[in-house]
Amino acid sequence: MKLKQIKQATDAAKHQNHFVSLPPAFLKLDIPAAPSPSELDEDRKQITSARIQHFASPLHPNLLDQCLQLFEENMGNMYQSSSWGLDLEEKRKELTHDDARFLLVLSDNDDADDLPTGTESSSQVLGFAHFRYEEDDEDDPKVPVSYLYELQIQSTHQKAGLGKHLMNVVELLALKSHMHKVMLTVFKINTKAMGFYLNKMKYEIDECSPSNFEGEENENFDYEILSKSLVGAK
Numbered sequence: 152m153k154l155k156q157i158k159q160a161t162d163a164a165k166h167q168n169h170f171v172s173l174p175p176a177f178l179k180l181d182i183p184a185a186p187s188p189s190e191l192d193e194d195r196k197q198i199t200s201a202r203i204q205h206f207a208s209p210l211h212p213n214l215l216d217q218c219l220q221l222f223e224e225n226m227g228n229m230y231q232s233s234s235w236g237l238d239l240e241e242k243r244k245e246l247t248h249d250d251a252r253f254l255l256v257l258s259d260n261d262d263a264d265d266l267p268t269g270t271e272s273s274s275q276v277l278g279f280a281h282f283r284y285e286e287d288d289e290d291d292p293k294v295p296v297s298y299l300y301e302l303q304i305q306s307t308h309q310k311a312g313l314g315k316h317l318m319n320v321v322e323l324l325a326l327k328s329h330m331h332k333v334m335l336t337v338f339k340i341n342t343k344a345m346g347f348y349l350n351k352m353k354y355e356i357d358e359c360s361p362s363n364f365e366g367e368e369n370e371n372f373d374y375e376i377l378s379k380s381l382v383g384a385k
């Protein structure tokens with residue numbers, strides 16, 4: 152694709168919100184009851200339902216803080232021991248980027264039905280996805296993509312289907328926005344996430360992932376770039 156076409160596609164995607172066309176029932180989540188009380192804490196036992204909501208940047212400060220905190224809890228140690236290091240101010244900037252879009256899993260436990268519209272900011276964030284519509288490669292753009300910058304589920308609510316559901320919504324929105332791929336970056340050491348994306352969500356190592364070029368400059372990268380194509384084989 153020509154650069155002009157790629158930019159047109161990403162610009163159009165940035166101005167649309169296909170989330171509103173998704174059926175509400177698809178955005179409701181029932182969190183399964185704990186298989187054994189000893190395996191899960193009180194929080195999880197109390198929560199029975201949640202909902203997915205879409206937000207464009209800027210996120211309400213309370214929701215932003217919860218996302219940042221969740222990121223730190225899940226990924227802090229991994230980032231600290233990575234080549235990138237942990238820089239929470241940098242992460243905050245990333246989460247406040249103009250093009251940032253979010254899917255938040257919000258707890259319905261706080262009598263959300265009784266809350267006036269617009270007070271979602273007081274809800275508890277159980278998980279979130281941060282994604283943006285952009286070119287696949289800054290230096291050599293080939294196609295428009297939905298780039299997943301973050302996928303985080305609270306540890307007490309992992310393995311309950313929330314991550315898969317969020318990925319399904321990210322992919323559906325990307326498809327409706329005519330993006331050619333969903334792309335993401337994952338640390339090699341993050342074997343759980345790697346297994347989730349590769350085995351469960353059917354992602355593949357992208358052609359631009361550093362592991363395709365290792366040896367050429369003798370660099371050892373500690374991450375992979377994964378992708379899933381959304382266009383039919385030609």
Ligand SMILES: CC(C)(COP(=O)(O)OP(=O)(O)OC[C@H]1O[C@@H](n2cnc3c(N)ncnc32)[C@H](O)[C@@H]1OP(=O)(O)O)[C@@H](O)C(=O)NCCC(=O)NCCS
Nearest residue numbers: 225302303304309310311312313314315343344346347351
């Ligand atoms: C990785 C993560 C996003 C997955 O989300 P999740 O809500 O725990 O995963 P789900 O419950 O939706 O799993 C969906 C399916 O994937 C499977 N799965 C989960 N982890 C897997 C793994 N390591 N290997 C293979 N399959 C896996 C589950 O068994 C489930 O299968 P099922 O639908 O047949 O039951 C979540 O665990 C997480 O937030 N981890 C910490 C943060 C992180 O690493 N984020 C990714 C950064 S790139």
